[in-house]
Amino acid sequence: MKRSNTVIIGAGQTGLAMSRELSKRSINHVILERGKIANSWRKERWDSLRLLTPNWMNGLPGAPYLGRDPEGYMPVNEFADDLTGFAAANRAPVKEETSVLGVSPFGVGYRVQTDQGAIDCENVVVATGAASRTSRPSFAQDLSANITQLSPLDYKRPNDLPPGRVLVVGASASGTQIAREIHNSGRDVTIAVGEHFRVPRSYRDADILSWMEITGRWGDRYDEVEDLDRQRGVPSLQLTGQAGTNPLDLNALQDIGVEIVGRMAGVRDNTVMFSGSLANVCAAADLKMNRLLKGFDDWAHENGLFDKVDACDRPARTRVPHAPRLSIDLGREGFGTVIWATGYRPDHSWIDLPVFDRKGRIRHDGGIVSPGLYVMGLPFLRQRKSTFIDGAANDARDLANHLTRNLGLIKAA
Amino acid sequence: MNVQSKANTANNGVNVQALLDARDALSQAPAAAQFTWRAATEWQNGVHSRSTIEGFFGLGEEHKHRKAFTIDADHPAEFAASDNGPTPVEIVLSGLGSCLASGVASVAQNRGIQLRSVTAFVEGDMDLYGILGIDADVRNGFTAIRVRFEVDADATDDEIAAVVAQSQKRSAVFDLITNPSNVSVSVA
Incomplete structure (x- = not known):
């Protein structure tokens, strides 16, 4: 039986950031990775995807971005290479090709069972990310077997799709990007639109995430915001890793000929049905976007910068078709593919501990699940940016501090 | 504050x-x-x-x-x-109006917005070719439903629009009109 003080599960940005913090504190640990370092960045993203954060936000702890394009958006494989270099530079003790099969209580700590044997430890850090599986509605199983069903985790490129029209379900960052790419490859695309978080890529000549950062919203803490549950469920920003002139929103998609319909509401006999709520979800998204942008204007006023930044360039309101279609008979209309861009969920099914709520979500207080058990990289874990690359450093430091204090308590007892 | x-x-x-x-x-x-x-x-x-x-x-x-x-x-x-x-369909329209109006009042109160008057004018268009069985391609139900709110309140237009949007988001009747529901009917 192997032993390690701490087992980190997952060698992505959060797991590697935590490893660096533990190494600084001379805490013996190992990182288990089911594939290679940055596995999901390499294996579970589509080819053309670029990071949604500008490069100046894509530095790693102690290794800020030093490239020539701080305002650009790097391809994900470039970032995956950065992670591999980061792990090497920090001599991170990564065991690749090691899948965790279970985590259960053992003595005062935990036993981590892997396909390479078991490891006993005092602490476990779950750093497998927030996007291990897609969250599909239950009626996905009612679609005919003739329809190819994909998600952003297994979609790679338009050429791989079977012939026919494509229905993209979900209009957040993944759905809108994939809809545009497939449409531009020469196919008919329909996108089903539920609640979404519309934001322009840039506002008053600055990246929207620069505004988030400079106005302090980006670093909002989990114990300081109202209604944390709601904040943790907010859909991803409707963004693409591409600079300002070519916005990606529902107007832009309609301009190139993508059909928009309401939230997908059900399937009957291979006819998919859409909610009649499209007008409201678009109106609500516009109102919410304008509140956010007004907050930035107010900040500029308060800081005497209002005249120094470019004039307002509020995006036009979302155009909603007069009578969006409420149903589509997929077979009759020649649809071959449905892509579920309906959000992601972590996969913690291998944790054999009573730490889940009634919806199967891991319960945690800012990443602290129970003594010696930590989780990282979930939406608004400790900060609004916890799921983003530049959120990893603070969360790793805070949780490593907690872990160290906890070790001290165990030793003192 | x-x-x-x-x-x-x-x-x-x-x-x-x-x-x-x-x-x-x-x-x-x-x-x-x-x-x-x-x-x-x-x-x-x-x-x-x-x-x-x-x-x-x-x-x-x-x-x-x-x-x-x-x-x-x-x-x-x-x-x-x-x-x-x-008619039953008018009762459904009144149900939608009532549900949205109660939502507006609740959301406005929660957001500290004093209402003076709220009226929802609800209309539903129907093609009788459906219920009369004249044309199988025409549905029985409404082909379009419109709700026009007139709201007098201590709030900006955007704040009122946000209250009305939120009332739709949390409305049971809006949901059951805009989304399909399974209905089982039996005879005892």
């Missing part, structure tokens, strides 16, 4: 604190949140019927309204009927 002081002064007659307390309590007791609503509809004569609404189930037990309410439904003279009440 501003929001807080507004919240304390706005009074739309909605006990928001009770609603928020109920939300907190029910989030710890999912079984208690399971409600069943009922209506009993008795045919009168012709296309005239009378629905009685009294009991409902929720919070783990049976409840009764303060009294039994009745709603008559009929059709107007243009349908060769006796017009003892609104």
